[in-house]
Structures are given as structure tokens and as C-alpha cells.
Amino acid sequence: MPDLNLLVASIISGLLIGAVYGIATVGLNLIFGVLRIVNVGHGAFIMLGAYLAFIVYTSLGLPPLLGVVAGLAVGAVLGLIIYYLVIRYLHDAPELATLLATFAIGILIQELVKAVMGPDSRGFVWNPLAAYEFEIFGYKPSSFQILAALSSLALLAFLYVVIYRTRLGLAIRAVVQDREGAMVVGIDVERIYAASFALGIMVTVASGAILAAYLQTGIHPYMGEIYTLKGFVIAVMGGLGSIPGAFIAGVLFGLFENVSYLLLAGIEGVQPLVLTRSIAFLLLLLILLVKPTGLMGR
Amino acid sequence: MALVDPWTVREAVRKSLPALAIYAVLLAAYFLIPGKSQLFATILFYALLGQAFNIFMGMTGYVDFGYVAFLAVGAYAFGVTAMALASLGSPGWTLIPLGLLAAAGAAMILASMVGAIALRLRGAYFAIATIGVNEGLRYFFEGANILGGSIGLYIVKDLKTLFGDEGYQFMATIAADLLMFGLAGFTVLVTAWILSSRMGFALQAIREDEDAARALGVNVTKYKVLAFMTSGALGGMLGALNWALKEGVLEPETVFFIVYTVEAIIIVVLGGAGTLLGPIVGALIYIGLNYVSNVYAAPLLEGIGIKASGLHLILLAPILIAFIIAAPNGIIGLLRERIRNPTIRRFLV
Secondary structure, eight states: OOOHHHHHHHHHHHHHHHHHHHHHHHHHHHHHHHHOOOOTTHHHHHHHHHHHHHHHHHTTOSOTTHHHHHHHHHHHHHHHHHHHHTGGGGSSSOHHHHHHHHHHHHHHHHHHHHHHHOSSOBOOOOOTTGGGOOOBTTBOOOHHHHHHHHHHHHHHHHHHHHHHHSHHHHHHHHHHHOHHHHHHTTOOHHHHHHHHHHHHHHHHHHHHHHHGGGOSSOBOTTTHHHHHHHHHHHHHHHOTTOHHHHHHHHHHHHHHHHHHHHHHTTSTTSOHHHHHHHHHHHHHHHHHHHOTTOSSOO | OOTTOHHHHHHHHHHHHHHHHHHHHHHHHHHHSTTOHHHHHHHHHHHHHHHHHHHHHHHHOOOOTTTHHHHHHHHHHHHHHHHHHHHHTOOGGGHHHHHHHHHHHHHHHHHHHHHHHHTTSOHHHHHHHHHHHHHHHHHHHHHTTOTTTTTOEEOHHHHHHHHHHHHHHHIIIIIHHHHHHHHHHHHHHHHHHHHHSHHHHHHHHHHHOHHHHHHTTOOHHHHHHHHHHHHHHHHHHHHIIIIIITTOEEOHHHHTOHHHHHHHHHHHHHHOTTOSSHHHHHHHHHHHHHHHIIIIIHHHHHHTTOOOTTHHHHHHHHHHHHHHHHOTTHHHHHHHHHOOOHHHHTTOO
């Protein structure tokens, strides 16, 4: 049994990264909830956000969390472009076609970023409030990581306001509940699709900038793939389409990942980091076995 | 249900002829066009991958995103069989039947285990659960250091013990490719038989509307599991031939590589899901596009100063997207919609 301090420390660090996982999955679930499309290129948008934070910090010399704002802007433009160029034509196509199209979009983004930024792994360390750092149960989170968790909550609040406190959000919720019904009462469903897709991409790109807090050297064109997979696990855990479900499942996933790493590290002859991932997917299967539509799914 | 009623046999033979003809042309090209045999072997691999994948995904509409796990498990089973036979000192030829049997068996065991959990799920949940199976297995092999862990399993030495140095050279090159051609022909026959039999109609009913099919008395679970296991077993044998026998190296990173699943989806969707010719046509287009953009277009871009590896993907991705928008039911689906001539339609199976 690992000692108690370590356990509490991994719970705290799990909660911190869990909030980031949560916000990184919300966009995936929003898009699925409204358009019934699984965005297989999800991770590529997260990668884009991480690069934005990197550019904002190293090239412009500004705080990397401004990458969140840049991410929202880039995500909005990119989301609308992709929707009107591709997704719009695939409403009546088989599910497979959309899986494939979003995958191809992801590849395109990866390769374009690679062509512009090069294939090397980059990253940066930012610790603006180093003077105020504190230790809790022997664990010292960097101020960037704490700010990242706070930014995740802020972004979630932004999304909450958009969806529950605006007319656009009202229309989005109406389309989720009943597409034909929404059309009947005069909602332009096509525009709601476009807006929801763009909103989902905005949050996803912005979450990539937040995730940079955990990528001191790990920003590279293919970094998104593992987050696509983690995003899928989290999205299904929370129930596809459910936004609060995605966030809660993200926090739980972060907790689970950190605590199981700690426990596995005690076993000899295994690679705890890798085995943790394996157990995460086992957890996914167990959840689906008990509740085939996820924890918060209908 | 009579397994060999004459109508089914006649239909199956008629349906398999166009596909077998394409494979015969590929085989001829493999031997006759000098220096290009590996290009045709690559087309063969992807056509087979698409065909094996198609039997479950194309016919039922369920997207198994973890499909490559069957290839991986089959490759490992073949590898372990090779090691066992080499240490027992048995003659080399025994490896092919025993290894393929082990590969198919291991894949079928995995299929029944995965099926028990995942086949209860629908749509996106099924797709994501199967990703979980693939990645979970891969990280388990790596993390728990099973069969070489993340370093992998190297069986070249054992294959050389079995076949001798020269025999191994032959087995890993021409023989492996020929066995894959044989497997391709077999897969065509299996697919044609399924399409012509009761099972094919049941699977089609499941794809159109599973609940309605169940209500009409179709044993939905039975046919889904049968298709899943058939598709898995063929995938397992493909993995065994392509990685264990041909390469002699089994690394989790390669054999569980999720991109193979995605490529299988691309090929099946490009060609036409649920059709016999679809995956073969899809593989020809996909590898053809890859080859052209890699060999001809990328150097052009490099010529004007744009240089990066993977450049051909920048060209390939938009072409794929355009293809999907233009023909969401695949090439064969598009041709079936457009062509009215009954003689030509007979060949669009």
C-alpha cells in the first residue's frame, strides 16, 4: 500500500488534469449531441490549440493562456469552414462516411501543421506565480497547472452560458431534443448545425491551449491521437452527447489515471504508465457492460 | 437450412467470378511486371484487409474500430506456434497449416469475447468500445511485458530453424505472397457464399433495420456473431501471413496500429460497403492514389520548395473527402445507381 501522502497528492493532481480532460472532451460531445457525428479528428484540433499556446508564448511573448482566446477565434473560423465545405453534404450519408471525412480532416490538419511547424517535438515551461507556489501533502502543482484547471472551469462556464442563457443555446437544445419539431417552430436547423459544430471546435481548440500546461516537451503534430482515444473513452463514460456528463467523466478519468498509476507503480516488472492506459480501456468496457449508454446517457 | 442447395452454389460462383478475375490479373502482374511485385503485394494486402473487414462491417453496418486487434492476435498466435514448432524440431511445412489454424482460432476466441460485450452496443458506442479493446490489448502487451512487451517478438530465428536459411528466404517472400493470394481467393468465395445464402439476407436485414429484422424472426445475435467471427478469423490469418511469416517481427506498435483499421474503413467505404467487389476496387483506388501522390505529386511540390515527409497525405486527404461527398455509398454503389444495362449490372456484385 502506497503511503497516504502520495495517494492524496495523486488525487489532487488527478483532479487538476481531470478538469482539463473534461473540457477537452466537451466539444466532442456537443458535436455528437447535435449533429450525431463522431469527430474522429478530434485530437488534431487539440493539437492545434497546443501549438497556438506555444506560438503565443514563444513568438509573441504573451502569456500562453491567451492561446485559449486565440483558440476560440481559430476554432470558430475553422469550424465554420469545415462545416460548410464538408459536413453540410454528409447529413444523409451513412455514419461511416462522416467517420471517414472527419478522420481525413484530422490527417489534413496534422500534415499541414507538420509542413509549417516541422515534425519535431516542442514545448515550453511557464510558471508565472512561482513565488506563490505551495506544497500540499508533499505535492507541488505548477501555477500553470492550477491556472489550467481554472481556465477549464471558465471555459465550461462560457459554454454553459451560451447553451443555457442565450437564444442560440435555446435553439441548439431544441434541435437536440427534436430536429423536426425545431424545424416546425421556425428554427433554421442548418444554421444551428453550423453554429454547434463551430462551438464544439472552438472549445476543443481552446482546450488544447490549456492542455499545454502538461506538455512541457510534448507538442508535436501527432500528439492529438492519444487525446482522441482518451476523449472517446471519456465521452462514452459520460454518455455521448451529454455535456455535463463529459466534464464529470473527464475529472473521474483524470483521478482514475493518476491513482491507478500510483498503485501499478508498486508492481515489479511492468510499465505502470502504459498499463494504466490499458486499465483505462478496461474500465470503459466494464462501464459499457453495466450501462450500454454510458454513465449519464439516456 | 441446406448448406449446398444448387441455387446458392450457382449464385456464389457467379458472384465470385469478377473478383477472382481481378485477383488473377493482380497475380499475373505480380510475376510479370519487373520491379513492381511489392506494389502489387501491397494492393493485395489492402484488398484482403478490406474484404475481411467488409464481411462484418460492410454487411452489418457496425463499425469495428478495433479490427486490427484480430490481425495482431493472429500474428502473435502464428509467431508462438513457430517458436513452439522450432523448439520441438518439427518439419517446416507443418507451420503453415498449424500456424494459420492457431491464428484463426485465436482471432475467433477474441471475437467471441469482444462480441459478448460489444455486440450488445449500437452505433458509435460499438465503434468506441472496440477501439477500447484494441488499445487496451496493445497497452496490456506493452505494459505487462507479455510476449516481448513493447520491444516485440522476433521470430526470424525460429523461422530459419524451421525452413533453413534459403527456405526462409523463399517463405518470407514469394511463398508468403502466394499464400496471401490463396487467402484472398478463399475470402472471395466465403463472401460470395454469405451474400448468396440466408446469412447474407439476414445480415442485410440487420443493416437496414435491426429491430425490424428481429421482429420478423431473424436470429439477429446468431448472424452478427457468425459474421464477426468469420471476419475476425480471416483477419487473424492475414495478420499471421503479413507480419509473422513475411516480416518475422511482431511489435505491438505496428501490429495494433489503429491506422490499419482506419485504412480498412477507407477502402471499404471508397469501394462500396457490403459489396463483394467494393473492397478490392477500394484498395486499387486507395493504393493507386497513395502511389501516384507519393511518387509523382510530392516531388512536384518539393520542386517548388515545399518539403516534408507525409506530404502525400496533404493531397490524399482532400481527395478522400471529395470522394466521400460525391459517392457516400462507394464506387460500386454509385455504379449500381447509375448503370441500367443488365449485362453490366450482373458484374457489380
